[in-house]
Amino acid sequence: MGRQPCCEKVGLKRGPWTIEEDSKLVDFILNNGIQCWRLVPKLAGLMRCGKSCRLRWINYLRPDLKRGAFTEAEEDMIIELHSRLGNRWSKIAAHLPGRTDNEIKNHWNTRIKKKLKLLGLDPITHKPIEHESDQEIHHNMEFQEPEDCQILQQKTEEALISGSNQAKNECFVKNMEMGSSLMIQNLEPMESFSVDSWMDSPFLWDGFSNFGESFL
């Protein structure tokens, strides 16, 4: 026998909130405060469950919420806190006034995780990702279409000659995606991008700044 549902779901509205619903909820909470979430929808005249009201208020309607993109300082803080606290989003959110656990969790999953991976860091342990063993590299290469490798290698060389940072970065990301450490090692101008040293490369950081918002 499972746990009983938090409320009678029959006849309850679900999905995105309307402006009218939002204003009903805000009006009610500002005038009455919150004693019991289960009673809020009934008293506020909403066809929602208490849980849904709570979530809407906490994640969207609270007047103290900060809107807009995360700043670099906030991102750094999230990374630092995550390294200490793990996926305890509410604990992390407690250190970032105006940000919700849901918002931080979403931002982590969609952006910061990728950013860390590109920096060669494991988003779970926050440690540098281990080099693939030679065996694994060879294994990967076996499953790589040789034509694809050739095309990528050619494009990488062209990018290096062209001097375009954007082109270089595109090729670099593709190289990383293909897990083709061997290809990178085989290209003399790209040697500085062995996993050991690529994080220190001015080329890489220039590239990141060029990515700007689209990268982050």
Add this chain to the structure above:
DNA sequence: AAATATATCAACCGCGCTCTA
């Protein structure tokens, strides 16, 4: 311009914890 893929984020779900009778 249309179709398809990918990214983003609001909202939901279910579990576990805490409180209370």
Add this chain to the structure above:
DNA sequence: TTAGAGCGCGGTTGATATATT
């Protein structure tokens, strides 16, 4: 002590927006 109610949390889903082909 225990069972049930309510709340909060973290994982997941799905709708929408945006980018790419």
